[in-house]
Amino acid sequence: MKRQRTQRNVTMVDIATATGLSLATVGRVLHDTGYVSAESRKKIEAYIQKTGYVPNKIAQGLKSRQSKLIGHLVVFNPNMLFAKISLAVNAAAREQGLHVLTMTSHKGLEEDEALVNELIGHRVDGVVVTSNVSMPKAAIQKLVDRNIPVVMIERTLAVPRVDRIRVDDLGGARLAVQHLLDHGHRRVGFIGMHLFHEVERLRLAGYRDALLGAGQTAQDDLVRLMAEYSPEAGKQAMESFLAAPEPPTAVFATSDLFIGGVLQALHARGLRVPHDLSLVGYDDTLAAMFAPPITSVGLSLDDVGRQAIDLLLKRQPTPAASARTLTLGTVLIDRGSVACMA
């Protein structure tokens, strides 16, 4: 009945003493290097099999000064965009034998500093920042100063020696608005978020670009900048459009999160998409779920994870290289929520 209270994990030393061989020989079997007799190998492998020995990554990390961990700072927003990125980063990391320490920031500035310190404490081999929150430049700088490679996804703030992966937001917005213009719409509404974040500035620029390209003048009376991405904000914006003297015939929303609210506002007045209003979303996270399904701008996130990890690993040997920026393309996913103007 005697049972050790907290039985220790099997170690290489345990294997060595149990097989009567030395630590070095055990190491040689584990790493498949050097000369080991078939007999010794068999003995060691049998013992490993029997005990289910798993090498201790903590000890390996201490020795190699590499944690094989990467940090992922991410704020899950209400659509699945960042969750998708999280998934992609995880998969790509695993392919490289890395693991991901996910940290979700929700409070403000101070906490971000703390998060970064914790990542440093764990001696992460790199950090991916996926976030539209205002992580202070200083916090990121702290990582850079320690030669910890950093990649930022969907964050246009430039920091020296930090690689970025961004989406071609200007092009994406232009794609959406051009689609509306091509269907003969001339009064095109824009529902976006305040311009604190560069991504929104670019989307608005893309909207204006497309209008100007079609010989239209700026339609700033049809621009609504809300405080957040949410159905409520979308509803407010749409109601405000409907109350205007000359409402738009088409609307581009910079996030699929606005769509539900837009539809609710229309629904309340008995109006329908695309008959009474043409609508295009952005992200393509939710657009397929509405009735009717909504045309939206999809972001090519397929291998954003692999690219992020690639950038991190490439930076390792040459810490001082200048920053690279990778721009992901966008594609319009047509679901028929845009009608032709007669």
Place this chain on the structure above:
Amino acid sequence: MKRQRTQRNVTMVDIATATGLSLATVGRVLHDTGYVSAESRKKIEAYIQKTGYVPNKIAQGLKSRQSKLIGHLVVFNPNMLFAKISLAVNAAAREQGLHVLTMTSHKGLEEDEALVNELIGHRVDGVVVTSNVSMPKAAIQKLVDRNIPVVMIERTLAVPRVDRIRVDDLGGARLAVQHLLDHGHRRVGFIGMHLFHEVERLRLAGYRDALLGAGQTAQDDLVRLMAEYSPEAGKQAMESFLAAPEPPTAVFATSDLFIGGVLQALHARGLRVPHDLSLVGYDDTLAAMFAPPITSVGLSLDDVGRQAIDLLLKRQPTPAASARTLTLGTVLIDRGSVACMA
């Protein structure tokens, strides 16, 4: 111009030699234990401040045999449910000085075994499993055998010595269906997923319970079990209801992911919620975003993270305790998508 290629991180030994004090004294300052003169303390703290020393958790982990990491095995499904749980687990872990190694499984059985081995390699202090995929019992057993505490969220499979946090799916489904019955509906449709997972069996049981309680007989012709949670599946199910000789007047869907499709099917025939069909969803992840907003059963996930971490930490001192199950309540969030039968 000479610059060390990969300048090492500052260590306690560095602090000791730089200040002319011993390793032990540095340790005493860092842990605020024992006797240290004000002068020595000041010297050490100044050096720490200057160099930005951050303790190496890897070395601490090796010494203490505690990684301060917990593993989170999770499959992000298309609604935000699991992302929400991930967030909650992260926040709760951080409050306890733990960090989360997130692992997203997507392939099948074999990979799950590998994931578990990697968690063991990192010597995680506990594992949270949030997943409706079929992670083999054997993989979980492997963790249990090593006295690594495991908590399963929303997974009804019972494993010895593994704590569970589940949702009262039977009660939740009953709540939804009772709501429909209370409004006078007698032909109530059920859209769920195949009964491979216990959660779906419980939801179906809740549906039947409510019907029987109202003196109704089972309405198995109004039950549709789909292959996946998705708008497409919801659409198919609803179309099949509409093609039936006597369609239901109300529908309960076991996931908000079905709702979009249900609305699309209705929309195609010019039918409206709640006028032509009453609808209640489940999860309350997306229901608020539709037009009209849909009544749904919300899960009390607020402190699911804290509870998960609590269970893990409580299990630490007494590894052999029997399994506990925590059941989370549900609440009906009424958004008016249910009409009274005249």
Place this chain on the structure above:
DNA sequence: CGAAAATAAGTTAACGTTAACCTATGAAGC
């Protein structure tokens, strides 16, 4: 005044893995 207690600090051995370095056999090769 001397013993006990408080204060201040140093030494050293783990924790589990890796890798450089060393030793000892046979078997070829000249």
Place this chain on the structure above:
DNA sequence: GCTTCATAGGTTAACGTTAACTTATTTTCG
């Protein structure tokens, strides 16, 4: 018959932190 080399294996010192010991000084007080 000696050197060279391929084979098989052992010893040991890191990696950075912790904590148990040990060693001095001062105080405190019966």
